[in-house]
Amino acid sequence: MRIMTESADLTRAVTVANRAGMHARAAVELAKLARRFDARVVVAMSLHKVEATDVLQLMSLGAQRGEHLSLEASGNEALAALDAIEQLFLRKFDED
Amino acid sequence: MQKLQGIAVSPGIAIGEALVMDSEGFRxxxxxxxxxxxxxxxxxxxxxxxxxxxxxxxxxxxxxxxxxxxxxxxxxxxxxxxxxxxxxxxxxxxxxxxxxxxxxxxxxxxxxxxxxxxxxxxxxxxxxxxxxxxxxxxxxxxxxxxxxxxIAHLTSPVLVLAYNLTPSETANLDRQFVLGFVTEIGGPGSHTAIVAEALEIPAVVGTGPFLADVSGGEQVIIDGNKGMVILQPDEETLARYRQEAQEKHTVTVRLESLRDRPAITADGVRVNLFGNIEFPYEVTHCVDRGADGIGLYRTEFLYLGREVDPTEEVHYEAYSQVMQAINGKPVAIRTFDLGADKVPNLPPPADEPNPCLGLRSIRLALRHLPMFRTQLRAILRASVLGDLRVMFPLISTLLELRQAKMVLADVMEDLDEHGIAYNRTMPVGMMVEVPSAVVMIDRFVEEVDFLSIGTNDLTQYTLAVDRSNKDVVGLYNPADPAVLRLISTSIEAADKRSIPINMCGQMSGNPNYTMLLLGLGLRNFSAVPSAVPEIKNICHHVTIAQCREVAGRVMAMENARDISNYLREDLKRYVPEQSGE
Incomplete structure (x- = not known):
């Protein structure tokens, strides 16, 4: 069963909306959130893909305000993870 | 391969393995x-x-x-x-x-x-x-x-790369294995510069951040002549630098054969070449190069990297080592020349936005008399061990000089009371390194036994350029005509009064300036010991008439760059094998 859900990848587009961009605090929030779900979430910025749980990699993207990212999720809680992460982006990481 | 440009503070080429230290002195x-x-x-x-x-x-x-x-x-x-x-x-x-x-x-x-x-x-x-x-x-x-x-127990030769080196770090390094220094910050007067000069190893400071790009064990080249550091050098660069190091070595060996010949110009005028030192063990470097004595003995090291002020015995111990090693030749000792931030027992300066214009050097000494007296007592006691002379740094007013001399007289009286021997006629001089001292030089020469020009500070104060500031260091040039006029005025005033005048800044050790300075009438040079043979070689090749002609032309020029270029070309013409490069 698990294999089946994992193969059914979900994707979603998000935009970095907070003023400071994907800096350390935002990356930490995102990674912490991603760790709560039984899912693998990948954050892609054009061709550069990193795990949503990896703070250093998220920071290395250097995503500034206005940057379009895409999220790709797989696993049992893929949908829930995407929803929660999308909300975090929409809430501008609770900043601004 | 990556090249970094910094400030050259000690010449030479070093090739070897990097020992990287971070801002905490962490290897x-x-x-x-x-x-x-x-x-x-x-x-x-x-x-x-x-x-x-x-x-x-x-x-x-x-x-x-x-x-x-x-x-x-x-x-x-x-x-x-x-x-x-x-x-x-x-x-x-x-x-x-x-x-x-x-x-x-x-x-x-x-x-x-x-x-x-x-x-x-x-x-x-x-x-x-x-x-x-x-x-x-x-x-x-x-x-x-x-x-x-x-880091105190190295087993193989290394080049030390660091953010900055503190006195206690350099004191702990095993000197036998250190081939060179590079620091990210610092200027020509920094501790690293002084220690590298003393150890006669190449050093480059003020490169800006680069430690993130290098790791311990990697091969690095330090070019202390050009102020360059090369990380991960390619084979061609390595080969070129190896050859350069070899050639330099050959010239050095040849020049050192001049050791036992005095410095006399081609037309028979005797010139005195002294060495600058900081640590007692450097006396050997001077003696080995056939120096005529010590023209500048810096005493700052006694205060650095310790918890408490040095005692009179600590001073005396160092001074007597120097006096014994120099074996009767003259030694000019400079009283401490530090800012308040470097002296262990003093409260750090509260608000000092311009340290080089602040409470330092003789000003600090006159403000903290017990500390100053301790040093003077030790100097006086050592004065019976040979030809010792004392000089005060950073004198900017006559009053300051008189105060310093008064403290010295007071310490002498004290020694008399205790029946302690010292040389009553020990020559007392001053550094000429503040423009105000040159403006008033005709008065100063009445009150001292000798003068010593410190070109580093004199240049910095005359041109209002902090030479540790990368943004303006390009404006720092001892060949500036304004600086040269001050030097010329000082030499004339000393000659008129028949007192000796020496020069002990970096300028006197730079072969490019030797002919000019001889032409201006300078007969006493004090430089890093390694520069002594080069300067001597130039003296052997030139006549005073030629030097006067050079000086005449230079003094008619209007800017530092023209002067530097002219002097470089001129040296090539008179002493082709030694173009100062």
Whole structure:
């Protein structure tokens, strides 16, 4: 069963909306959130893909305000993870 | 290959393995591990990560309790960084497949992240580079354990690369194995510069940040002539530098054969060549080069890197070593020339936006008489051991000179009362390094036994240029006509009064200026010991008439660059084998 859900990848587009961009605090929030779900979430910025749980990699993207990212999720809680992460982006990481 | 430009503070070429020290004097270690030790090394890394994580979690909880969750967030970030899966696989790959040591892998990998962050446009992320360094340090501390500060026990030659070197760090380094220094910050007067000069090894300072790009064990070239540092040099560059080092060595050996011949110009005028020293062991460097004595004995090292002020005995011990080693030749000792921030027992200056215009040197001495008297007592006691002379630095007014002389007279009286022997006629002189002293030089020469021109400070104060400031260091040039006029005025005033005048700045050790200075009438030069043979060689090749002609032309010129170019060309013409490059 698990294999089946994992193969059914979900994707979603998000935009970095907070003023400071994907800096350390935002990356930490995102990674912490991603760790709560039984899912693998990948954050892609054009061709550069990193795990949503990896703070250093998220920071290395250097995503500034206005940057379009895409999220790709797989696993049992893929949908829930995407929803929660999308909300975090929409809430501008609770900043601004 | 990567080239860095810094400030050249001690000449020569050094090629060798890097010993990298961070801002805490922390050594970044060697590169490779044995093939069969890979599993052990991986386990060691894992253990260090667990230990570091535990430590961070501890800090996190303590800070959260004390200041609130918000302030603990940074430690959350550190914990998450240590758990970064890509980081972990990168580290494992470096150790397992490339056989790098965990220390090297940690430092190389984390420093790469730090430089990525530094390059990102967001100012916010650039600051995060410091978090990465913090994690690096923590991991290294756990990996290295007790081996951490073992820089005193080197076993092979190294080039020391550091953010900055403190006196206690350089004091701890095993000198036998240090081939050169590079520091990210610092200027020509920095501690690193002085120590490198004393050790006669090449040094470059003020390169700006580069330590993130280098790791212990890598091959590095220091070009102390051009102020350049080359990381990961290619074969062609290496070959070129090896040859240059070899040629330089040949010239040095040949010049040192001049040791037992006095410095006399081609037309028979005797010139005195003295050495500048800081540490007693440097006297040997002077004697080996056939110097006529010590023209500048700096005493600052006695105060640096200690907890309390040096006692009279500490001073006396150092001075008597110098006096014995120099064997009757003259020694001009300079009383301490430091800022208040460097002297152990004094309160740090409260508000000093311009340290070079602040409370330092003789000003500080006159403000803290017990400390000054301690040094003067030791100098006077050592004056019976040979030809010792004393000079006061940074004199800017007549009143200051008189005050300093009064303190000296007072200390003499004190020694008389205790029946302690000293030389009553010990010559007393002053440094000429503040423009106001030159303006009033006709008065000063009435009150001293000799003068010594300090060209470094004189240039800095005349041109209002801080030579440790990278943005304006290009404006610093002792060949500026304004500086040359001050030098010429000082020499004339001393000659008129028939008192000796010496020059002990970097200018007197630079072959490009030798003919000009001889032409201006200077007969006493004091320079780093290694420069003595070169200067002597020039004296042998030129006549005073030629030098006067050079000086006449130079004094008619209007800007420093024309003067520098002219002097360089001229040296090539008169002493072709030694063009000062």
């Amino acid at each position: 970044i270690p060697r590169r490779f591990v044995a093939r069969d030790a890979v599993d052990d090394e991986l386990a060691r890394l894992e253990k260090a990560i667990v230990a570091a994580s535990g430590e961070i979690a501890g800090h996190r909880d303590a800070i959260a309790l004390e200041l609130g969750e918000k302030y603990a967030a940074i430690f959350d970030a550190h914990l998450l960084m240590l758990q970064d899966s890509r980081l972990r696989s990168e580290l494992e790959e470096m150790i397992r497949h490339r056989h790098y040591s965990p220390e090297y892998s940690v430092s190389r990998t984390l420093r790469r992240y730090a430089s990525v962050f530094q390059r990102l446009e967001s100012a916010n992320l650039a600051e995060r580079a410091n978090d990465i360094y913090d994690i690096e340090k923590r991991l290294l501390r756990h990996l290295l354990g007790h081996r951490r500060e073992n």
